[in-house]
Amino acid sequence: MSYSEDRATWFEGQGHWQHVPASDWQDWAWQLKSRITTVEQLEQYLTLTADEKAGCAFANQKLALAITPYFFNLIDRNDPDCPIRKQLIPRAGEMVVSEGEMDDSLNEDGHSPVPGLVHRYPDRVLFLVTDRCAAYCRYCTRSRLVSNAQDYNFHPEHERALRYIDSHPEVRDVLLSGGDPLLLSDKKLEHLLSRLRAIPHVEFIRIGSRIPVFLPQRITPALTEIFKKYGPIWMSIHVNHPKECTAELKAACERLAFAGVPLGNQSVLLRGVNDDAEVMKALVHRLLRMRVRPYYLYQMDLITGGSHFKVDVRNGLEIIRALRGHTTGYAVPQYVIDAPGGGGKVPVNPDYVESITDEAVTFRNYEGDRFVYPLKAAPKPDPAAPSPLAPGVQSIVVH
Numbered sequence: 001m002s003y004s005e006d007r008a009t010w011f012e013g014q015g016h017w018q019h020v021p022a023s024d025w026q027d028w029a030w031q032l033k034s035r036i037t038t039v040e041q042l043e044q045y046l047t048l049t050a051d052e053k054a055g056c057a058f059a060n061q062k063l064a065l066a067i068t069p070y071f072f073n074l075i076d077r078n079d080p081d082c083p084i085r086k087q088l089i090p091r092a093g094e095m096v097v098s099e100g101e102m103d104d105s106l107n108e109d110g111h112s113p114v115p116g117l118v119h120r121y122p123d124r125v126l127f128l129v130t131d132r133c134a135a136y137c138r139y140c141t142r143s144r145l146v147s148n149a150q151d152y153n154f155h156p157e158h159e160r161a162l163r164y165i166d167s168h169p170e171v172r173d174v175l176l177s178g179g180d181p182l183l184l185s186d187k188k189l190e191h192l193l194s195r196l197r198a199i200p201h202v203e204f205i206r207i208g209s210r211i212p213v214f215l216p217q218r219i220t221p222a223l224t225e226i227f228k229k230y231g232p233i234w235m236s237i238h239v240n241h242p243k244e245c246t247a248e249l250k251a252a253c254e255r256l257a258f259a260g261v262p263l264g265n266q267s268v269l270l271r272g273v274n275d276d277a278e279v280m281k282a283l284v285h286r287l288l289r290m291r292v293r294p295y296y297l298y299q300m301d302l303i304t305g306g307s308h309f310k311v312d313v314r315n316g317l318e319i320i321r322a323l324r325g326h327t328t329g330y331a332v333p334q335y336v337i338d339a340p341g342g343g344g345k346v347p348v349n350p351d352y353v354e355s356i357t358d359e360a361v362t363f364r365n366y367e368g369d370r371f372v373y374p375l376k377a378a379p380k381p382d383p384a385a386p387s388p389l390a391p392g393v394q395s396i397v398v399h
């Protein structure tokens with residue numbers, strides 16, 4: 001895959017929906033009501049491949065098909081390999097169950113003391129407040145429950161979850177997720193945030209949402225007022241490809257940032273979507289320009305029917321190596337694997353350190369040059385004496 005982009009351009013406009021009044025287009029309820037949810041609707045705009053047709057026929061048993069008109073415009077209808085298309089339009093690969101795949105690969109259900117609340121780490125909880133999203137990502141970790149295509153019948157119990165958090169003083173951090181929390185009405189969201197803010201030991205509230213990406217119209221002034229009122233509310237958005245960084249998303253991120261919401265991004269490493277250093281570099285640069293700090297790059301979880309998206313971890317490490325030192329440090333996300341079975345997130349990093357002894361650490365920089373950092377104070381070398389450096393070592397760095 002080779003990738004180049006016009007860095008001066010941000011996609012904008014109504015695309016296929018020119019005939020729709022701007023007031024409808026800007027209305028998040030209209031976007032939701034007008035989602036593409038059937039094969040017939042898809043075929044009005046593009047020619048599905050056999051692979052996609054098979055995937056669509058299976059989708060109602062795995063994860064519903066839904067795409068907002070706004071996000072659908074980003075699909076290149078002439079390119080079956082379009083990275084946006086791959087994320088949203090089902091493929092036959094979803095029917096293939098591979099070794100090691102699980103419906104609940106992170107064992108969230110096993111760590112749920114209350115329906116909809118996952119308490120895996122001692123000081124923080126994941127609060128799954130809904131099973132609905134604006135659009136459905138074909139690689140979703142929570143495919144088992146979001147959209148209810150698998151008859152999971154997820155029923156989050158908000159009051160019980162709030163009582164659990166209230167009665168566990170060790171919980172200082174609450175992450176609202178789902179499904180997508182920003183699909184809740186302003187009233188419900190305000191209720192949840194106000195209740196959480198009233199719990200003295202809850203110090204940190206964050207929201208994981210792909211709504212700014214799928215439905216930037218949802219980031220209304222009324223919503224940002226709620227974030228101001230109960231802030232600081234941190235938010236992780238979810239962008240996988242630079243094409244998703246549109247003028248509308250940029251404006252939505254600005255509305256959030258100006259309301260005091262610090263923004264991070266979580267990407268999932270996906271085959272044929274962003275498993276390429278140039279794509280990832282373009283993405284992280286766009287994110288910074290939108291006031292979003294690239295936060296995590298996830299190795300995809302081992303979800304049932306996900307192997308067609310799976311990327312070799314060595315490729316992921318090479319992407320990080322291509323970023324680190326080659327671009328702004330703020331632009332480099334932490335690459336992580338969420339340990340299968342519920343072991344938590346584990347960072348995986350390219351290996352820069354060659355050796356550590358009591359005397360020194362030896363490492364290579366982003367250009368492959370080798371350096372030594374001495375760990376013990378030593379007398380200043382006599383310039384007349386023979387060099388103490390090992391063969392091939394260019395210098396000693398001392399701060």
Ligand code: SF4
Pocket residue numbers: 132133134135136137139140141142143146178179180210
């Ligand atoms: S928006 Fe998030 S929860 Fe919803 S389908 Fe996509 S990855 Fe899953």
